[in-house]
Structure formats: C-alpha cells, structure tokens
Amino acid sequence: MNTGLEAAGETETRELVHFITQQTRFALINNILQHPEQLPSMYELEELNPSVSDATVYKHIQKLIDAGIVKETALDDEDRQQGYPWKFYGLTDEGREFLEDHNLLAAEETLQQIYETISDKPDKMVKYESAPRPDDA
Helix, strand or coil, rough: CCCCCCCCHHHHHHHHHHHHHHHHHHHHHHHHHHHCCCCCCCCHHHCCCCCCCHHHHHHHHHHHHHHEEEEEECHHHHHHHCCCCCEEECHHHHHHHHHHCCCCCHHHHHHHHHHHCCCCCCCHHHHCCCCCCCCCC
C-alpha cells in the first residue's frame, strides 16, 4: 500500500508537507505530540479543538491515517474498561520520520510542557488521560 510517505519526488513531498501543515491536521498532530502518552483518544482530540466540530476532527484524523502519518490503535478486548476509551491515535514510525525529516517536530518538547500547564481540563478528559493504553502502540 502506498502511504504517500515512501520515496516520492520533490513535488509529492511538497504536497505532503502542505497536506500535513493544513491548520486542523497540524493541530491534531501537535495534540498527539503533546499528549502525555502521545496516544490521545478521539474525545481528547475533540476537547483540545473546541473551535472545530467533532465530525471535522474525525475527518482529518482519518485523512492523516490514510496518508500514513497517524495510526489508530486499540486495546485488546480483555484490557478494555467500561467508561474508558479503547481507541487511540498516534504517529506511525514513518509519520514521525517524515515530520522529523521536514523539521516539523522541533516544538515537541515545548508542546508537552504547554499541555502540562492546562489546568481547566474537564474531569472526563483527566479521566481519559489516565486510561490504559495499548502496550504495542
């Protein structure tokens, strides 16, 4: 399957950088990078983007998955807990490498520090942050 991240010409690479840096998609990538486990749930992504509809967040995550930048990972059935999320979103190895190669990870540490200072998170978001995550993500 061609993810768009494989050896591509200069035009394709430029188009992928433009695709990734579209405002909503880049915000979602930054949300993933700043998350304590770098595996937020859909709810957490939606909460971190209040000016964007939930449907738009979902649509852009799907586009990032289709491009090979983001992967959806899920807890095994026996590890799922009622009232907690079981699907999470993180960067693929190829996605992280592409972002790094194009200097789009430079603010990763700063993003994590900013995230730690958010003090008015809804209780549900705090709960979801501590939810079990897949070990193999």
